[in-house]
Amino acid sequence: MKKIIAWTFIGYILYALAMTFYIWIASDTSIPSELAGTMADPATFLNEEELLLVDEYAKIRNTLYFLTLPTEWIFYFILLLLGGARAIQRWAERITKYKWIQAGIYLFWLTLFLTFVHFPFSYIRYQLSVKYNITVQPFSGWMRDQLVGFWEGILVMWIVVCVLYILIRKFQKWWWVISWLLFIPFIFLMMYIQPVVIDPLYNDFTELKDKELEEKILGLAAESDIPAEKVFEVNMSEKTNSINAYVTGVGGNARIVLWDTLLTKLNEDEILYIMAHEMGHYVMNHIVVGISGYILFSFFGFYFVMRVAKWSIRRFGERFHIQHLNQLASLPLLLLLVSLLLFVASPITNAVSRHQEHAADVYAIKLTKNPAPAIGAFQEITKSGLSEVNPPALIKFLRYTHPPMVDRISYLENYLEETDKHLD
Structure with a gap:
């Protein structure tokens, strides 16, 4: 066990060094030579100080993202390996005999521990955003949002976990199908209440x-x-x-x-x-398409999680201190698998999102019949958010739900030139 934990942290350190090297030394963020001097060239709408700030801010932010990324997986894995997942279950069972209260207690401690793991990275991101004048929110307001998010997450997950484990206990073979069927109306419910219940918790x-x-x-x-x-x-x-x-x-x-x-x-x-x-x-029904795709993906996701979770318990159940999937102690394992699955799928979902965003750009040009203001808008978005104009390939692949600004602005500029030619 000590060797497994040691190698886990050694692997994390090597990964962190590799990603840091890629972001700060090996990656290329320069724009294509043919775009030099065009409206897509940040040197044409950012001064030297802003160019330096954009570069610094992007590299630090990307480094923090990749340093944070595996911490949740490592946390769940170590918790399972050390028997912490089982210990929290036993503690909840000693407090009450009611399963739904046990689920609430379990979720509270699991979320609290994970919050402690993530908090240093979240705080550094907040301070970084303040330093670069992106965030103007005082620390008290930022902490309030963190607390609201903490309790909101627990409340939503409490409902989900209670229903999930009832189904696992009653329908050992088909729980994943029934869970998926219930997941569909749950998605629509959350999207329906998001604007009127959840969003106002954070803003007016x-x-x-x-x-x-x-x-x-x-x-x-x-x-x-x-x-x-x-x-x-x-x-x-x-x-x-x-x-x-x-x-x-x-x-x-x-x-x-x-x-x-x-x-x-x-x-x-x-x-x-x-x-x-x-x-x-x-x-263009992007919301409907997105929901439909998410529902289809979630069907295979539920099946994948079910199969891998059962295999993991058969293979490593003794080491993880878990005998059956219907134990609350299996929750970190399920969350680990869901998180890994979402990460693996992110390049595909990001690519679909980038396609939709480009389609919306094209639609907006045709609707307004004036691409010039679009270029100005994207340049101002870049400046106000210190956005990276041409991110490294891996960053774009794993993080970008929108096309990079170099692509969006160059497309608009070409469209503007073509329009002017037709007018001539």
């Missing part, structure tokens, strides 16, 4: 105050046959200097939301392009 949402701008945004929505009646703004200026907008929710709770920082840093045409981009997601 109001109707867009600029009614003239709202009228123009709703005009674009009408052109796209989107039955929108309101546009919402969120007070993100209390937390960040970066800018964003998004579509959230399903059915009657679907919302188009923009950050209030967007209103102060972009001009009207740039804002209209960003909102047209979000409308593109709605018109």
